[in-house]
Amino acid sequence: MAHFMDVHHGMHGITADQLHEAHQADLAVEGDERVHFERAWADPASGTVYCLSEAPSADAVQRVHTRAGHRADEIHEVPLTV
Template sequence: MPIYLDVHSVSGGVTIDDVAKAHLADLQTQGRHDVTYLRYWVDEAQGKIFCLVEAPSADAAEAVHREAHGLVADEIYQVQEGS
């Protein structure tokens, strides 16, 4: 299954606690879209969130975010894992 990295930009910054709550909502929603959210990273000061996800398409990954909490990504890239 393809792997995607999405990027969220939140003006005014973001907290790791808020992102953790949103991630839990993603986990509760992902099965309906055949998606698996794997990891996320946060830059609180810059208001950046990065999510790594296995999904059949970028649209499926976005649908999970939209349904779970409404915070859709500003950018999404299909990526390949390297070492």
């Protein structure tokens, strides 16, 4: 298992409720792919959302996001952390 940071662009004006709903949609289906979405951070002004996950692959992360209705624009494995 590895950690991934994925990024969504174009989410201008996203609200706290919408971020919560999107995260819940990920959590509802992530188990099938052995993915876990740990945290997410959103900047409504620039429309950017960052999601931190633990997963077997970037493809697995994208499959969960796709099934939840919000494909990621970038997915980076982040093997280093402090």
